[in-house]
Amino acid sequence: MTQTFGWGILGPGRIAARFATDLARLPQARRVAVGSRDASRAQAFAAEHGFERAYGSYEALVSDPEVQAVYVATPHPFHAEHTRLCLEHGKAVLCEKPMAVNARQAREMAACARANGAFLMEAMWSRFNPVMAEVRRWLHQGAIGEVRLVTADFGFRTAWNPQGRLLDLNLAGGALLDVGVYVASLASMVYGQQPKTLSASAHLGETGVDEQTAMLFTYPNGALAQLFCAIRTATVGEARLYGTEGHIHIPEFWRATQATLYRPGQEPQRITGEAGYHFEAAEVMACVQRGERESAVMPLDESVAILETMDRVRSLIGLTYPMD
Ligand SMILES: NC(=O)c1ccc[n+]([C@@H]2O[C@H](COP(=O)([O-])OP(=O)(O)OC[C@H]3O[C@@H](n4cnc5c(N)ncnc54)[C@H](OP(=O)(O)O)[C@@H]3O)[C@@H](O)[C@H]2O)c1
Structure with missing residues (x-):
């Protein structure tokens, strides 16, 4: 099978490195580009993991027409903003867990995906093993x-x-x-x-x-x-x-x-x-190729509902975040 499905990585940190290693195991996955806040970090990651291009901003990554799906791998408080950036550029998104800090952010992300007709899935990789x-x-x-x-x-x-x-x-x-x-x-x-x-x-x-x-x-x-x-x-x-x-x-x-x-x-x-992380990546590719906008294994409404449960737990244990 040829490399026909273009991937981008947004936020080349610890988990992104593990994801990229497993992505290389999917023959159909083309490792197109990496976007970092720092161009030299993007270049180092791209060189190490076999990506074709490196960008010093997330905006440049999502503007690359050959990137079909973006793996959002920044810390939780940035998932909502970075996912929205990708969706508004028409990219499919695989967003690290938890999908957001709270249910309000997750609902906005799901609405944004639906409004843009773009695929979105929480990277709950455990389910895909x-x-x-x-x-x-x-x-x-x-x-x-x-x-x-x-x-x-x-x-x-x-x-x-x-x-x-x-x-x-x-x-x-x-x-x-x-x-x-x-x-x-x-x-x-x-x-x-x-x-x-x-x-x-x-x-x-x-x-x-x-x-x-x-x-x-x-x-x-x-x-x-x-x-x-x-x-x-x-x-x-x-x-x-x-x-x-x-x-x-x-x-x-x-x-x-x-x-x-x-x-x-x-x-x-x-x-x-x-x-491995390639099973969730394979799910994204299969869904997008079938024209589906979410995964039946990890549906958007369920990711939102899980965050509603987390919000309930947090209110019981008295844990609030500045972004709530
Ligand atoms: N699925 C799993 O097994 C698994 C395992 C670990 C973590 N995770 C999830 O993956 C996400 C990232 O975790 P991680 O441990 O990989 O995080 P990390 O290495 O600390 O950060 C990931 C990248 O996010 C970018 N970033 C953007 N804005 C940032 C900011 N204001 N502060 C810090 N970093 C920022 C940085 O990349 P640039 O500056 O280069 O753009 C950084 O390298 C978390 O949501 C976590 O829950 C999943």
Whole structure:
């Protein structure tokens, strides 16, 4: 297959490097251009990752006619502004998670995509890994009956850097938006809805952001989700989905390479697969080529609804950001 689909990278930072490495694995993906606030950073990134052109501004990147889709990889507070810039130039957008800082911004982004007839998807890459796709098939087939409880955690211990993206309130730092979005998105994927009621407890540290947050979601039929996220406490990062007829265990669910289905009286069924950022990129290309403006796997209204849930959690734990 020839390289027929042009990609641009906006904000060549840490995650962009990992995304670009995996993008190179898709034969159809053409690595067209990189846009940075600094031309030399764009050039260095383009050279390292095999992109054809480098621009010293985001405006120049989105003006390149050969860029069809832009991967927005700036810190959360800039997702709304940078996504809008791309959409208004007619580009498809794959925007890093969380889609925005709050639901208001996410709603505006979804409206902007629809007004411009352009594709937009939150880069919730976990959903596109083949193991997670198979877990969804198990759930749809009723392999564990009715799901009654989801437990999931995602915590890591970042170094103490108060000016860094993870701890700085002005960069919408904290566990909930950085990794809590993975556990909230998993619960949303499993139950297909947001919680009816929720409770949460958090530790807001010295810089004012949540260093760890525990959440308990309840759904109309009495199902539950018990979720935990942290940026200063490392956890194993696993998910368990318990149903009336069995359960599913997903180690490192956010980058799942295996999952096991347990059913009473049956041998456990284990599946494996690789994880990577190219699966979400392939989804963007497939949707755009079919003329679709959003993905059925990670729909826009669901990304907005997840941020509404995050807003509810934040109001319970007393966490507000300057951009709210
Ligand atoms: N999917 C995943 O596995 C994953 C993993 C980590 C992070 N993420 C998400 O990806 C996003 C970026 O995270 P990251 O860790 O890659 O961030 P980062 O390296 O700190 O920043 C990414 C880039 O954003 C640009 N930027 C634009 N305005 C900025 C500003 N005012 N302050 C700082 N940087 C600015 C910078 O590029 P230029 O200045 O060169 O333009 C910077 O290199 C976050 O929303 C995060 O949640 C996703």
